[in-house]
Amino acid sequence: MAMSRIIRKQTGNFLEDFRPGQIFRHKGGKTITEGLFTTFTEFAMTANPLAKNARYARAYGFEGLVVPPGLAMLVAFSQTVEDVSENARTNREYVDMRFGAPIYVGDTLEVETKVLSVVPHRKDPNLGIVHVQSTARKNVGARDEAVVMTWQRKVDVFKRDPAAELHPGEAAPDAIACELWLPRYDPSVDYKSMAHLSSPDSYFEDFEPGTRIEHSRGRTMTSEHIHLTAVLDNTSQVHCNQFMIDQDPDRYVGGQLIVFGGIPFTLCLGLSSPDVGDNALGDIAYPTGRHTAPLFAGDTVFAATEIRAVQDFPGRPDLGIVEATLYGHKFERAPQASRSEPTASEDQQVAPAGWKKVAIFELERRIAMKRRSHYA
Amino acid sequence: MAMSRIIRKQTGNFLEDFRPGQIFRHKGGKTITEGLFTTFTEFAMTANPLAKNARYARAYGFEGLVVPPGLAMLVAFSQTVEDVSENARTNREYVDMRFGAPIYVGDTLEVETKVLSVVPHRKDPNLGIVHVQSTARKNVGARDEAVVMTWQRKVDVFKRDPAAELHPGEAAPDAIACELWLPRYDPSVDYKSMAHLSSPDSYFEDFEPGTRIEHSRGRTMTSEHIHLTAVLDNTSQVHCNQFMIDQDPDRYVGGQLIVFGGIPFTLCLGLSSPDVGDNALGDIAYPTGRHTAPLFAGDTVFAATEIRAVQDFPGRPDLGIVEATLYGHKFERAPQASRSEPTASEDQQVAPAGWKKVAIFELERRIAMKRRSHYA
């Protein structure tokens, strides 16, 4: 049978397609399975027992294993990719990312996005910045429907037609009620009997503003990222279509498949977890964040955390709030003779001779942290 | 202790071992876990919300997330490999593959195979074609025992002894009752409120015979295929034993580990899913299918679908039947100067200069498709 008509659908939107005020109700939705849990909580070395040890999570007042913020972000963010960033060059910035209701195995997430503005790039006529606000809800229509996460992001999107006009104007972000749900402190629970399950030196009392914690471990990213990105339904071709890259390597960052930004986001959270996240009852918000360099298969990711402030948690004498900035970095081979001073190889925060340190990520965090006085 | 006896068991059968009429009740069986679900539904970019969004699947009248046809095929087919194709060169052809009862997390599949015929290869005295019929049942012995899938295949199997006689004759395939179970259309369900979760342009009304849909996305296969194949219990050594290949590369297709055919099968279904599968209530049957070239790690898979016919679904005014052919292809570096005409790099269906397009797979599909009139 001769085919009389050929269809090749456009996937995703280009810069001129976005209108301020426009709403995307994203396709799909995603139920959190034990498979997703294993694959993404643990590949990133998350250490908080709330995400690993169901008897601990239940004793703390949760219904079961709690989806950690990195997995929540990976799933919710990925739902927005087809509509918002399938034709993006890079993700510029995260703004006002907040967490709400806890997410458990079996919950289904669905996400909506509102376009706030579309601004042309100053130098590159092929690009512009799309500013959006997205909100993820769980179990829509059910009794336990709840907002689990909301965030804004700014993303560099390609134009389809360099000469196209952009939709002008600005829409105000919606006021989304999204406050971190926390189990109450229950004096009848023997929290201390479980204190050995988390780090002894990462309670609220241990964090001092002005401290930089250089996390000891590194993790090499492999071509696993292609599989991981597919499992997240992230449809952007720059993560998984090697043939497309091979056709025109100069067009793509680094001339190779780039790792989806959610992966270093989650990995840096994981690497910091034994020092900063083990005794968190939850992450309240990430006021800002950004990727500062791309990650590729073969790179090894490291992380550090700077403690900026500590404060009481209103109404919760058992908790405090830690304000911190999480940094991610990797090392690249430096041009010959760019450094001559050898450095200790065991310090994985400083570039040794022949290498340069490349900052890849930063994220402001507000963390609800347990006090030793109440829990250990 | 000196060992007085060495045993090296033969695994799988050789050509001369098969007898028409012979029945294999395959070992193992496999319970569908949330782990299998995550790994295989999602790596292939399946977009149908029935397989991703439990609240949607339940609203449609299923018990929960529905195993999509690609995962059903991967699990059921793999159960037959040890007995039927562990010593095969390639899988030639799929015939009359039909789907029955829906499969959910927690269901256990067990598979039987009947040998229909054994025919010597015309040119190669070391090979012959084994024609089998396999049937997968779920929850054998329980109240909800049901046939979930049945299919025939023809496979090129090696002889152990080139001089051996083959078992002659022919056995008729069994008449297996295996009709796609579909939830009833329930006018009290607000299907339209969920219509944003699937593609707006892939309802029955959208398919026109004579149309070729060239699916936009590609997916690069990595060495992940070795792990994936093991997780499926597929025991064929040509997928996972690099040492065996290294001993005698000329003996094996391409001189390297070959990707298990179920993987491009599922991947092509997934790549076509946003355009063709999103609003399917189920795949009724795959009348024929075949692999036309091998897939290797590093290849990028693309897909296209040709719409051959559309028809009413008897007794179901809310549905129609789409008859289509799914094609998979990849590109290989072409010998120097074999092509001189450059082509647009954004068209991933046409080989650019220096490359040739290689058809890898084709599959006839009959799909039970929702009508927009009833669901959106």
Add this chain to the structure above:
Amino acid sequence: MAMSRIIRKQTGNFLEDFRPGQIFRHKGGKTITEGLFTTFTEFAMTANPLAKNARYARAYGFEGLVVPPGLAMLVAFSQTVEDVSENARTNREYVDMRFGAPIYVGDTLEVETKVLSVVPHRKDPNLGIVHVQSTARKNVGARDEAVVMTWQRKVDVFKRDPAAELHPGEAAPDAIACELWLPRYDPSVDYKSMAHLSSPDSYFEDFEPGTRIEHSRGRTMTSEHIHLTAVLDNTSQVHCNQFMIDQDPDRYVGGQLIVFGGIPFTLCLGLSSPDVGDNALGDIAYPTGRHTAPLFAGDTVFAATEIRAVQDFPGRPDLGIVEATLYGHKFERAPQASRSEPTASEDQQVAPAGWKKVAIFELERRIAMKRRSHYA
């Protein structure tokens, strides 16, 4: 904000930190999910239906899919890495590994370790041998709390300071009640109707002391090991930090990332499974075991089993005990001219010309094996 203080925490203990009698209650704990089950039971080609087929497992008297010994070991052992072997060079020896209560999806494992002795290395002042005893319990504090596994191991740990004194003395291992739980033989169950689901030639009656079974299949390990190790919470940097290796390759075994020993441990069990493990009702104990060479990405693993003794199972006429030794090996390219005699390439137990066979693992096993007389 200028950071006034830099913290870089030591992770894990060094040789001089260990004291005989010291107890580690390891952090984290780990709930067995269906994701872990899929990833680790099946990647290793485990063939026992108890771990794959829930209807079979329930018919045999288990509550559902049973965690096979390889997965139990991977999870329990990994919990001890941060405290015991994060700064280890290699794991020397497993001693008196015993299994107790069955582990199901949903069970949470927590592990404790007692230090038995710390002995300096005879030749290398930077190293010493730490001898520990570890015990894994499930569902601590609940009605079904139970010991699921206990084992000793000896591990070569680095000193932080080559001049440091070691803690002398010796602590006796605790007497840990840990006996394999087995479902009773129930004459009302139609075991024979399920006999086709396991190998017909691997019942107790089939094992003859003095037999060496050379398992037919091999499995190539890929860079997947980095992901697998992270999912297990194994924090040792020699498995996942390529940058660290690149700084000083000479310091690390083979100058490359080494595969976590639990992976060949499990993989050898899996490769032997169709011949030795299919009709096991459980593994009773592994009296001794050791890694004899490292495994790297790209290596193909093979296995063999020697049957050493068979004996009755006291009080269980339906079972017998098989005593066996499991061996793992791989092949390495041999230096030119080291071998001149070509050998059959189909025998994957003997090195062909140009290769040498390298023993990588051995493990004594005591297996509770079903008798054909009662089950088939």
